[in-house]
Amino acid sequence: MTGTGVGEALVTLTDVSAGYGNTHVLHDINFTVREDQFTGILGPSGAGKTTMLRLLLGSLKPQSGTITRAPKLAVSYVPQLETVDWNFPITVFECVLMSRTARRLLPWATPSEKADVASVLERLGIGDLSHRHIRELSGGQQQRMFLARALLRKPAMLLLDEPTSGVDFSTRHDVLHLLADLHEDGMSIVLTTHDLNGMAAHLPHLVCVNHHIVASGTPQEVITPEVLEGTFGARMEVLQHLGVPVVVEDSRTAG
Ligand code: ADP
Numbered sequence: 001m002t003g004t005g006v007g008e009a010l011v012t013l014t015d016v017s018a019g020y021g022n023t024h025v026l027h028d029i030n031f032t033v034r035e036d037q038f039t040g041i042l043g044p045s046g047a048g049k050t051t052m053l054r055l056l057l058g059s060l061k062p063q064s065g066t067i068t069r070a071p072k073l074a075v076s077y078v079p080q081l082e083t084v085d086w087n088f089p090i091t092v093f094e095c096v097l098m099s100r101t102a103r104r105l106l107p108w109a110t111p112s113e114k115a116d117v118a119s120v121l122e123r124l125g126i127g128d129l130s131h132r133h134i135r136e137l138s139g140g141q142q143q144r145m146f147l148a149r150a151l152l153r154k155p156a157m158l159l160l161d162e163p164t165s166g167v168d169f170s171t172r173h174d175v176l177h178l179l180a181d182l183h184e185d186g187m188s189i190v191l192t193t194h195d196l197n198g199m200a201a202h203l204p205h206l207v208c209v210n211h212h213i214v215a216s217g218t219p220q221e222v223i224t225p226e227v228l229e230g231t232f233g234a235r236m237e238v239l240q241h242l243g244v245p246v247v248v249e250d251s252r253t254a255g
Contacts, residue, residue: 007035016065043209049192076150078160093130099149140171160191196247
């Protein structure tokens with residue numbers, strides 16, 4: 001699994017600067033997402049990671065530079081769990097089905113749409129939770145429900161915002177495996193994370209961002225004290241464990 005993508009370009013950002021109103025959040029961004037890519041956008045809070053996803057999604061226009069995308073590109077977006085109103089009175093099945101029916105005039109579903117929802121819930125291992133209220137799900141199950149919504153669109157490119165933030169260790173492991181499976185099936189995946197050891201070190205390809213692209217490459221190439229300092233603004237030590245970089249806070253600079 002190389003993750004850098006070998007196929008056709010899906011979205012290309014060329015000399016892009018972006019932000020909100022008169023505020024500049026990202027500048028000089030040159031980045032291509034290809035078919036078969038699996039990339040983590042790594043950076044501290046406020047670095048512009050979500051802004052980069054919005055550019056890829058097309059929901060935010062650049063202030064300067066150009067963005068080109070493949071014709072008829074199907075993109076799905078999984079938001080951060082924290083941004084969702086979990087008290088909305090709806091079951092898992094209804095919530096997933098809505099991603100199909102919400103965009104049209106008559107909101108009721110056809111038998112084939114219902115079958116599609118049932119099959120994607122089964123694939124994600126939450127078929128038995130279909131009739132639960134969404135509030136009654138664990139963090140990992142909530143994440144799977146949003147993945148189910150995203151997968152129903154059969155996207156060529158899947159974007160996820162901090163998919164493992166706030167979930168426990170075993171869920172993080174499950175989510176990573178699920179995403180690796182989807183990537184194996186040919187889906188291009190871009191996610192954001194600030195979690196170095198739990199997430200970034202296990203991804204095939206990383207782009208380190210702190211308002212601009214600091215570095216990109218494999219975890220071995222970019223999880224280095226120099227790149228981490230440029231990205232997070234703090235000196236960190238990097239050890240190796242079973243071929244995976246492990247980051248520890250440098251005690252000489254801590255506190
Ligand atoms: P990250 O995902 O790395 O935490 P974001 O892309 O969410 O960073 O945000 C980068 C900066 O842009 C932050 O300073 C944030 O406050 C600001 N920002 C994000 N979204 C908006 C918005 N909709 N309107 C104004 N400012 C925003």
